[in-house]
Amino acid sequence: MSYYFTILSPTDTPIFNIAFGTSKGGGDGIARFRFPDTAQYMNQFIIHSSLDILEEAQWTNGGMYLKHIDTYPPASAYISAFLTPSGTRFLLLHQPPQLPTSGSSSTLGASSLLASGTTRSSSSVAANPTSAQTEEAVRQFMNEVYESFVKTAMSPFYRQGMEIRSPVFRGKITAAGKKWL
Amino acid sequence: MTSPGDGTPVKPPPSFSPGIARNASKSRFPDEGEATASLDAELADARTGSSPTSPLPTATTELPIRSASPQSRSGRSSTPQLARSSIGSPFDGRSDGSEDIRSLIIRAFSPTVAIHASEDTDALVRNKGFKGGFRDLVRPYGETIPGKVIIRDSIGSSRAWDDYGVRFVNIKGLGLANTGRDSPLAQMEEVLEKQLNSEETTLGGPISGKDVLGVPATTPLSKLFLRQLLSSTSTTPHETFGHPVASVIAISSRNTAPLETLRQLYAESSTGDKRLPDWIQQDYLRYYVLIHDEERDDIAESTKLYDQMKRHFGLHCHLLRLRSSQCVVTDDDSTQVPPCEWLSPREHLSGVGEAETLVDLGTDGTPYLFDSDATAIRTFIRELMVQSVIPFMENRVAVWNDQVASRRRGISGRLAAVSRRWPFGSSSRSGIGSSGGNTGNYDTTHNFYAPESPEATLRKMADFAFMLRDWKLAASTYEMIRSDFGNDKAWKYHAGAHEMCAVSMLLNPLAMSAKIKLESIDQMFETACYSYLTRCSDAPHALRSLTLAVELLKSRGGSATETAARWAMRVMDFGLVESIGQILFMERVAACYASKTPVTGAKWGARRRKAGMWSILAADQWLKVGKPSLASACLEEAERLYADVLEVDGAFPMPEMQTFVDNLRHAVKVEYLEARGFDARDESPIEDPIGTEEISEKLDKRSHRRSLIGLPAQLDAGNLKLSPGPGTLEEAPNDDFERA
Numbered sequence: 001m002s003y004y005f006t007i008l009s010p011t012d013t014p015i016f017n018i019a020f021g022t023s024k025g026g027g028d029g030i031a032r033f034r035f036p037d038t039a040q041y042m043n044q045f046i047i048h049s050s051l052d053i054l055e056e057a058q059w060t061n062g063g064m065y066l067k068h069i070d071t072y073p074p075a076s077a078y079i080s081a082f083l084t085p086s087g088t089r090f091l092l093l094h095q096p097p098q099l100p101t102s103g104s105s106s107t108l109g110a111s112s113l114l115a116s117g118t119t120r121s122s123s124s125v126a127a128n129p130t131s132a133q134t135e136e137a138v139r140q141f142m143n144e145v146y147e148s149f150v151k152t153a154m155s156p157f158y159r160q161g162m163e164i165r166s167p168v169f170r171g172k173i174t175a176a177g178k179k180w181l
Numbered sequence: 182m183t184s185p186g187d188g189t190p191v192k193p194p195p196s197f198s199p200g201i202a203r204n205a206s207k208s209r210f211p212d213e214g215e216a217t218a219s220l221d222a223e224l225a226d227a228r229t230g231s232s233p234t235s236p237l238p239t240a241t242t243e244l245p246i247r248s249a250s251p252q253s254r255s256g257r258s259s260t261p262q263l264a265r266s267s268i269g270s271p272f273d274g275r276s277d278g279s280e281d282i283r284s285l286i287i288r289a290f291s292p293t294v295a296i297h298a299s300e301d302t303d304a305l306v307r308n309k310g311f312k313g314g315f316r317d318l319v320r321p322y323g324e325t326i327p328g329k330v331i332i333r334d335s336i337g338s339s340r341a342w343d344d345y346g347v348r349f350v351n352i353k354g355l356g357l358a359n360t361g362r363d364s365p366l367a368q369m370e371e372v373l374e375k376q377l378n379s380e381e382t383t384l385g386g387p388i389s390g391k392d393v394l395g396v397p398a399t400t401p402l403s404k405l406f407l408r409q410l411l412s413s414t415s416t417t418p419h420e421t422f423g424h425p426v427a428s429v430i431a432i433s434s435r436n437t438a439p440l441e442t443l444r445q446l447y448a449e450s451s452t453g454d455k456r457l458p459d460w461i462q463q464d465y466l467r468y469y470v471l472i473h474d475e476e477r478d479d480i481a482e483s484t485k486l487y488d489q490m491k492r493h494f495g496l497h498c499h500l501l502r503l504r505s506s507q508c509v510v511t512d513d514d515s516t517q518v519p520p521c522e523w524l525s526p527r528e529h530l531s532g533v534g535e536a537e538t539l540v541d542l543g544t545d546g547t548p549y550l551f552d553s554d555a556t557a558i559r560t561f562i563r564e565l566m567v568q569s570v571i572p573f574m575e576n577r578v579a580v581w582n583d584q585v586a587s588r589r590r591g592i593s594g595r596l597a598a599v600s601r602r603w604p605f606g607s608s609s610r611s612g613i614g615s616s617g618g619n620t621g622n623y624d625t626t627h628n629f630y631a632p633e634s635p636e637a638t639l640r641k642m643a644d645f646a647f648m649l650r651d652w653k654l655a656a657s658t659y660e661m662i663r664s665d666f667g668n669d670k671a672w673k674y675h676a677g678a679h680e681m682c683a684v685s686m687l688l689n690p691l692a693m694s695a696k697i698k699l700e701s702i703d704q705m706f707e708t709a710c711y712s713y714l715t716r717c718s719d720a721p722h723a724l725r726s727l728t729l730a731v732e733l734l735k736s737r738g739g740s741a742t743e744t745a746a747r748w749a750m751r752v753m754d755f756g757l758v759e760s761i762g763q764i765l766f767m768e769r770v771a772a773c774y775a776s777k778t779p780v781t782g783a784k785w786g787a788r789r790r791k792a793g794m795w796s797i798l799a800a801d802q803w804l805k806v807g808k809p810s811l812a813s814a815c816l817e818e819a820e821r822l823y824a825d826v827l828e829v830d831g832a833f834p835m836p837e838m839q840t841f842v843d844n845l846r847h848a849v850k851v852e853y854l855e856a857r858g859f860d861a862r863d864e865s866p867i868e869d870p871i872g873t874e875e876i877s878e879k880l881d882k883r884s885h886r887r888s889l890i891g892l893p894a895q896l897d898a899g900n901l902k903l904s905p906g907p908g909t910l911e912e913a914p915n916d917d918f919e920r921a
Contacts, residue, residue, distance in 0.1 A: 012834045044835040049794040051826075055785040073750045 001129070002031040002095045003181055004043040005173065007149065009161045010087035012051065016164045016173075019043070023178040034075050034098050046072045047091050050079040054091070058083050064146075065139050068130055078129040082142040084149070086160065090142055094181075096129055141180040148172040282732050285404065287688065288346050289411035289523070292570060292648045294323070295352040295425035295465075297450055299442050302433040302472055310507045310548050315431055315472075316351050321519045322558045323347040326566055333575055334651035335582060342650065347566055348523065352428055352455055355416060365413040365721045368526035370759040372409055375529075376402065377761065377808065403765050407732065410725055412523040418460035418629035419673040420681070421644040425457070427466035427570050431501075434471065434478040439486055440493065443469060462632035462641060466573045468497045468565060474505045497569050501561045503554050514552035574645050581642040582654070585635050589661060623669040630674070636665055640678065647681065652689040656682055663705075673719065676712030679705045680726040687733040699734075699741055706730045706748065714755065724757040731766075735773045743788070746773035764802045768815065771795035775822055793822035801845055809852035816849055 007016040019031040035042045050070035057066045070079040075095065082090035128134060152158060152169045296316040298306075303314035311317040323346060330345040416423030430446045432439050449455045451463060469490055473483040480502075487500045508515050521528075550558075622634035630637040643658035659682035666675035683705035686698070706726060713723035727748050734745035749770045753763055774792035779785060796819035803812035824830055833839040 008834075011828060014835055041837040041841040044838045045794045045797070045841075048833070048835055048838060049791040052785075052788045052790045059783075059785065073747065074754060 001027070001097060001181070002033050003177065004031065004033070004047070004093040004095075005145075005177070006044075006047050006091045006093075007164070008047075008051075008089040008091060010089075011161065012048075013161065014044075015088075015162065016169070018170065018173055018177075020174060020177045020181075022181055024181070029178060032097065033095060042075065043077075043093055046075070046077050047079065047093055050081070050091065051089075053079075054081050054083075054089060057081065065142055067135055068138075076129075080135075080138045080142070082146065084146060086153075088149070090145055090149075092138060092141070094129055094134075094138075137180045141176050144176040144180070145173055148176070280736075282404075282407070283688070283736055284344055285407060286411070286684075286729060286732060287650065288324075288344055289408070290422050290648055291324075291346040291348050292426040292574065293348045293350055293423055294468075294565070294570065295355055295428040295450075296349050296431065297352040297428050297446055297455065298431040299433065299436060299446060301435045302431045305433045305435060305472060305474060305503070305505055308505055308507065309503070309550075309554075314351075316349050319558055319562060320349045321521050322555070323349050323562050324519075324522050326563055327559050328563065330567060330571065332571060332649050332651075334649065335578065335646065335654045340650070345566070347562065347570070349429075350423075350425070352425070352450060352457070355423075355425065355457060355461075365415075365526055366724065366757065367759070368530055369406070369409045369413060370761055372526045372529045373402065373406060373761045373765075376405055377811075400768065403769060406762065406765055407728060408523065409526050409529070410721075410728055412525045413527075414721055414725060416461075417673070418458075419640075419671075419677045421462075421641045422648065424461045424641075425465050426574060426645075426648075427468055427565075429468045429470055429565070431470040431472060434473045434483045434486070439471070440489065443490070443494075460627075460629040460632060460637075462637070466497065466569060467494070468499070468569055469494045470499045470501055470561070473500060473502045475502055476505050499561050499564060502557050504551055508549045508551050508554070510549050512549070512551065515549040516552050516555050518548040518550055518555075571649070574649055578642055578645045578649065578651070578654070581638055581645075585638050586642060586658060586661065589635070589639070623671045625670075628671070628673070630671065636662060636669075636671075636674070640674065643678075643681065643685075647685055652685040656685040656689060659685060672712045672716040673722075676709045676717065676719075676722065676726070679712070680709035680722075680729070683709070684726075684729050684733060687737065699744065702734075703744060710751075720757055723755070724752065727752045727755075727757070731769055731773065735769075735776060738776065738778070742773045742777045746770045746788075746791075749773060760802075760806055764799050764806070767795050767799035767802060771799060771815075771818070771822075787825075789822050789826045793819045793826070796822060797842060797845065800849065804845070804849055804852065807852075809849050809856055812845075812849045813853055816846060 001022040002019070003021065004019045005017070006014050009015050019033075021027055021029050021031045023029045033040065033043065049072075053070040054066065057069050061067075064083050064085070066081040066083060068078055069081050071077070072079075077093050077095045080092045080094070082092075084090070148169055149164075152164055152166055153160070155166075158164070296314075296319070298315040306315045306318050309318070326345050326347065329341040329343045331339050331341045332345075333339045414423070428450060430443060430450070432442050432446070436442050447467065450457075457463065471483060471487050471490060473480060483500065487498065490498050510517075622630050622636055624631065630640075632638075632641075639658055639662045643655045643662070646652075646655040646658060659678045663675065663678035663682055666672075666678055683702045686702055709726045710723050713719045713726065730748045731745045731752070734741040734748065737745075746769075749766050752758060753766050758766060771792045771794075774788035774795065777786070777788045779787040796815050800812040800815035800819065803809070803815060820831060823833075827833065831842075833842060
């Protein structure tokens with residue numbers, strides 16, 4: 001499972017980006033997306049396009065964690081979202097590893113995922129991106145990110161909409177990713 | 182719009198950039214509304230006046246129009262392409278597009294009439310310049326029957342249709358397997374490629390081709406694709422659309438033994454070597470036509486013969502009076518034969534429709550007919566359909582409905598079906614061979630139902646009802662039989678019934694209340710596609726059902742459009758289409774998302790970003806297959822879609838997206854100009870107007886996402902963006918409030 005996590009300001013400007021892979025089941029925490037290296041922009045395209053759904057979901061869902069809101073089938077990318085009260089959006093794109101057997105002919109899903117030696121066991125999170133366990137794990141992750149985010153945002157040197165460059169924050173997100181995803 | 186032939190300068194691909202010039206125009210004309218109009222006029226003058234030797238300056242002068250903001254766009258309704266993007270309700274024109282597609286789909290399922298002409302008839306027609314004989318002569322005229330055709334449905338109410346058609350086929354070879362060198366899908370791809378190339382040369386770039394129609398929902402290419410797809414399927418046992426409803430037995434007045442010949446033709450078609458395959462029901466309508474040669478034969482003779490025919494064969498006769506000499510364009514009353522709309526991919530490749538589409542007027546190859554002949558043929562077809570074929574079909578449907586379907590619908594019929602399915606007591610359905618849980622009517626060795634079996638009859642009845650556009654009856658009949666086919670493991674029938682059931686439900690304008698229906702329709706398409714693809718490995722039919730799903734769900738609007746987009750993605754995922762087809766489906770996905778309109782009164786619910794993304798991806802793919810003009814059209818479309826959701830035109834918030842789009846724009850521009858013979862390589866992407874300098878000029882008017890504006894509990898998001906990216910300057914004049 002590979003993850004791409006973005007925090008978007010209320011005006012859709014990204015203020016934080018991170019890509020990481022799963023650490024569960026022997027994963028090495030390195031993201032391996034299905035897009036070839038030249039097409040990494042696809043992550044941003046997918047995230048950006050899911051804002052359509054997010055804008056709809058935020059009026060129909062009362063909670064801050066909006067759960068799995070969108071899917072991009074050609075690359076089987078799943079988007080989960082979290083909405084803070086200030087209108088900042090956390091978007092997590094997760095993509096299960098491509099099975100070596102599936103001969104997907106989709107042009108966009110062309111895999112760069114080489115059959116690397118890391119055999120991922122079928123841990124619940126990695127195997128099924130829409131399962132209840134995954135939802136729960138993502139929720140935990142989001143809550144933890146939210147906590148860090150609030151702390152960062154309360155820094156007197158931070159103003160809303162500013163890019164977050166704090167290494168501490170990045171470290172915390174990485175840790176949360178390791179812990180939950 | 183300019184075309185290359187005029188000697189006017191090359192038009193740049195429209196999508197280059199929301200450029201500097203826009204800002205320039207903004208600063209120059211604070212009151213944009215009228216100013217742009219005059220600006221446009223100026224530019225139009227400049228465009229026509231300038232010489233072709235200095236294309237690039239012109240190109241840059243034109244940029245402001247292309248990249249204009251929504252307000253100025255709406256001011257320029259003179260060009261169709263921009264008219265469609267006028268803000269307000271961008272999707273006004275779209276309903277026409279979907280109606281068009283609907284009509285196309287409906288007309289694709291027209292009744293089939295087999296032509297069985299005698300030698301002398303074909304010889305006469307060949308004389309007139311139609312190499313394929315009588316069928317080639319009548320075929321183009323059958324595609325639209327002039328005037329309204331009134332059809333009564335099963336509950337007795339009639340409805341008039343003015344786009345009814347009929348498909349004429351030759352009786353010989355009907356039902357033979359498609360023995361082309363490659364599959365219909367590969368042929369389709371080839372046709373698309375051919376069309377693309379020819380468009381490039383004749384139209385000077387499909388941009389203009391696209392602009393003519395204006396509605397992005399249906400590009401001519403995707404229409405061609407749909408038409409190809411719907412006419413590519415050959416006659417198969419599992420659906421009866423290709424089976425003849427009637428056959429026209431034609432002789433000419435040259436025949437020396439007319440009645441004898443008619444009898445012989447009849448015998449040939451019912452027992453002889455032209456007998457249709459076993460799985461086609463044999464009791465179709467026979468219609469007898471006498472072709473009178475106006476120039477050589479005596480009308481009195483022919484009338485006498487015609488009277489004799491009427492006495493022998495009853496009312497289903499017609500006397501068609503044609504002139505036997507060939508008509509040329511210089512003749513007084515010559516009219517051009519309309520081009521055939523429904524050419525199968527194979528015919529396209531072998532060049533049947535070529536003469537009409539490619540060659541200019543006046544050259545040989547384009548068939549012409551005398552006006553009187555054309556009128557006679559039209560009258561003949563109308564009479565054939567209105568007085569014979571349609572009443573025959575109506576009658577059949579009524580009879581079958583009465584005798585076969587109602588028996589099934591009744592309680593006893595249901596009980597019988599149940600008891601057949603689960604034979605009480607004995608060994609149950611795992612039995613061997615044809616019996617054992619199923620009806621036993623399915624011929625497992627040849628994979629078809631005997632045409633007299635109730636299943637085949639019901640399927641035929643449903644198809645007849647479908648062709649008569651009584652979708653309610655059709656849907657209920659398909660619904661009734663679809664599970665039977667599954668029990669008999671007649672997978673192709675199973676798939677076909679599911680497919681048509683869903684299609685007729687979607688076509689039925691009245692039904693469809695809620696989501697539940699949509700879900701069941703989804704389920705049906707899913708089953709159909711699984712049966713076609715996995716159980717029968719019949720890719721053309723699977724593609725047809727999925728494409729129908731996409732188009733019809735899209736025309737439903739609302740949440741169905743998203744389902745449509747999903748199906749389109751499935752098509753790509755299954756690999757049913759090849760490279761050009763893939764791109765066409767990308768465009769379809771974009772169109773599906775674009776047609777989703779926001780919830781009334783709110784700013785959310787649209788799928789602009791998704792549509793924009795797919796357009797960009799399609800543009801990328803077009804570029805990869807070397808069609809920069811199509812790519813630029815897609816890019817422009819994407820820009821239009823993104824205009825609503827981006828803070829600043831053409832400036833994406835995400836850096837990698839921005840880079841990608843900029844590079845794409847530049848690549849398209851370079852290739853486009855190169856294709857036109859200009860070297861644009863020296864322009865580096867840095868010069869692209871999306872430079873930093875321009876961004877600093879950009880005035881961001883909104884501090885919030887549009888979806889939030891006007892809603893209570895407004896989030897007081899910060900307007901202070903210190904991050905790199907689109908800068909925000911608060912002192913900007915708020916001239917953008919209309920969009921908010």
